[in-house]
Amino acid sequence: MEERACCDCDVIHEKIVKAVKKKVPPMEEYLLVSDLFKMFGDPSRMRLMHALSIHEMCVCDLAVFLGITKSAVSHQLKSLRLLNLVKYRKEGQVAFYSLADDHVEAIINIGFEHIRE
Amino acid sequence: MEERACCDCDVIHEKIVKAVKKKVPPMEEYLLVSDLFKMFGDPSRMRLMHALSIHEMCVCDLAVFLGITKSAVSHQLKSLRLLNLVKYRKEGQVAFYSLADDHVEAIINIGFEHIRE
DNA sequence: CAGTTGGTTGAATGGTTGTTCAACTATTGA
DNA sequence: TCAATAGTTGAACAACCATTCAACCAACTG
Numbered sequence: 001m002e003e004r005a006c007c008d009c010d011v012i013h014e015k016i017v018k019a020v021k022k023k024v025p026p027m028e029e030y031l032l033v034s035d036l037f038k039m040f041g042d043p044s045r046m047r048l049m050h051a052l053s054i055h056e057m058c059v060c061d062l063a064v065f066l067g068i069t070k071s072a073v074s075h076q077l078k079s080l081r082l083l084n085l086v087k088y089r090k091e092g093q094v095a096f097y098s099l100a101d102d103h104v105e106a107i108i109n110i111g112f113e114h115i116r117e
Numbered sequence: 118m119e120e121r122a123c124c125d126c127d128v129i130h131e132k133i134v135k136a137v138k139k140k141v142p143p144m145e146e147y148l149l150v151s152d153l154f155k156m157f158g159d160p161s162r163m164r165l166m167h168a169l170s171i172h173e174m175c176v177c178d179l180a181v182f183l184g185i186t187k188s189a190v191s192h193q194l195k196s197l198r199l200l201n202l203v204k205y206r207k208e209g210q211v212a213f214y215s216l217a218d219d220h221v222e223a224i225i226n227i228g229f230e231h232i233r234e
Numbered sequence: 235c236a237g238t239t240g241g242t243t244g245a246a247t248g249g250t251t252g253t254t255c256a257a258c259t260a261t262t263g264a
Numbered sequence: 265t266c267a268a269t270a271g272t273t274g275a276a277c278a279a280c281c282a283t284t285c286a287a288c289c290a291a292c293t294g
Contacts, residue, residue, distance in 0.1 A: 009177045009187050009270080012211070017178050020168050025229075030160045030167075033228040037163075040154035042282075043147045050147075051137050057130070059241060064128045065137060072283050074242055093240045093291045094129070103231045110227060111150040112142075114220045129240085159252075176271060189253050191272055210261045210270045 039085055040107060044068060045076055052086060053105045056098040156202055157224060161185060162193055169203060170222045173215040 011017050039045055044066055051057060051065055059077070063070045077097060080086040085104050088097045099105060128134050156162055161183055168174060168182055176194070180187045194214060197203040202221050205214040216222060 009180055011181045012175055012177045012270085016172050016174060017182050020171050020174070020182060023171050024164070024167060027160070027164075029229065029232065030163045032232040033225075034158050034160045034163045036228055036231060037154050037224075038158035038281095041151050041156075041158040043144070043151045044282075046147045046151045046154075047141070047144075050141060054137050054140050055133050057133060057137070060127065060129045060239095061134050065134050068282090069284060070241070071243085071285075075282075078242080095241065103227070107154075107224075107227055107231070108150075110220070110224055111153055112146070114153060114224070115146065115149040155251095161252080177269095185252090186254060187271070188255075188273085191270095192252075195272080212271065 050108055052099050056096045058094045058096055169216050173213045175211045175213055
């Protein structure tokens with residue numbers, strides 16, 4: 001009973017646990033990666049990003065396309081912008097959003113591949 | 118003002134919206150894909166799956182490794198099982214979990230690649 | 235300048251979700 | 265057969281989150 005940590009059971013296979021612990025990156029990286037995938041874990045955002053992979057679009061167009069308010073779209077775009085998943089160019093008062101890089105489309109594609117077996 | 122749908126604005130670029138709508142898969146697929154990515158959108162589940170990509174582990178080991186209760190691990194494993202992301206073999210009363218297929222590791226890797234630029 | 239429109243922001247809210255606790259099942263060993 | 269242990273399950277709860285509403289900013293138009 002060398003280790004108890006903060007859970008209700010002992011380690012059964014201590015060697016495996018220690019080996020895995022040694023091979024694994026620090027917690028912060030998991031936080032970053034899970035924050036990244038969180039963006040893909042919402043149907044609206046998925047549709048939004050997939051739409052942008054087809055053509056750049058403005059907030060109003062996205063709102064109509066998604067069937068939600070401009071405000072909701074803007075909130076989502078802000079989250080996506082903070083994680084560098086989308087970028088935009090401004091033309092007058094219209095903001096044309098598009099995907100930030102090819103990584104985003106790659107993640108979308110691997111997701112669709114998986115569910116289509 | 119041909120289209121109003123359920124939002125607070127008109128379509129500015131009707132052609133683009135229509136073209137995108139035509140190219141896009143049905144809603145159900147987005148629900149499936151976002152449910153898939155939702156599994157990768159939590160730090161504990163990410164660590165869990167990453168650990169399983171290194172070595173098969175039982176529920177107790179995972180609980181100690183993650184620093185949460187067996188119960189929490191079991192709940193997470195159930196979700197992952199329902200989406201065919203993990204599988205397990207039983208040896209006596211011990212259940213050894215592992216990743217269901219290479220797709221899971223591929224998704225994890227593309228995530229880490231992205232955050233490491 | 236005044237009015238209109240595209241977009242953003244913050245507060246509020248209803249729904250989702252990760253975790254724990256307690257109770258339960260099933261398998262092993264004495 | 266009884267006790268111990270690995271794992272599962274459901275209820276409960278706190279934290280989180282996607283959306284809306286209302287108010288605001290910014291840029292074009294008349």
